[in-house]
Amino acid sequence: MPKRQKYRKSQRGKIRGKANKGNTVAFGEYGLQSTQAGWINSRQIEAGRITSAHFLKGSGKVHIRIFPHKTVTATPQETRMGKGKGEPEYYVACVKPGTVLYEIGGVPKEVAKQVMNRISHKMPVRCRFVERREE
């Protein structure tokens, strides 16, 4: 979750279009790219990180390219209608199609594929494995 926020609550908004930034593998050798738009919450991002740490056992380096900036509020159960907007419940990262979610470096391609496959199971959006593009 963010350390500091200007506003505690935010509106939901819409995710329009494709990713025009954050859509290339920048730090590692291989990456996991989202092919759908959606919200990825902080727990899902952390679950991805943990699964990669378990699998890699200290080898390689994983970069997380998304951050949950957006607050999601919810009203408690069995609450009557009204009384204003609910309290912040969790945080999400808004992801557009094409966004690179995770990157990995320092491991062979086969290992990177296995790691990204494990991470993709924790993600609420469809993902694909991508390699760094040589220009």
Next chain:
Amino acid sequence: MSVPLSIKQRSLIGSNACKRVRQSGDVPGVLYGEKKESLHIQFSNEDFVTYQRQKDRILALQMDGKEQEAIVQKVQYDSFGDEVVHVDFLRISSDKEITVPVELDFKGTPKGIQFGGATNIRLKKVNVTCLPSDIPKSITVDISGLDISEQLRVKDLGSSDKYKVANHSETMLVIVRPPRKAKGKTAAEGEEEK
């Protein structure tokens, strides 16, 4: 050696015109440099993909029976990085030096790996200044002698008569990181305990 690519001049410019060019199976592009007027062009996507698969850097752009040597300055891709959207070509002349990025080819396994170190490659390409005919396909770097915490910098690349490395001499290329202290392990173990 140069790779031939036939190009056509396009009169319509702008995003809508480029969209129509792409729909027809071509790629829009622009050719500039050598203090001549820039030229809006289009060319076959298939031909360009074939060029990208080859290791040769210099293109021989053919238009109306004339040939112009050029290099690719910038390639723009779509959001998913699959399709080429636009290409910038830079005119070159055989007698003028140019600066181009050249891939580094790291050979060998560092000594420090045996003691738990990890190779951290910081720079995969260096800028090389040379004549177009002398552009190396890659520069081979031997990293087998690197021990833990040892590093290789641009100045260690050695010199060549044909080209000059344009990067700062102190820029780090590769370092063998010492083994990480149980930080990753504790995180993993902590999760298991939960």
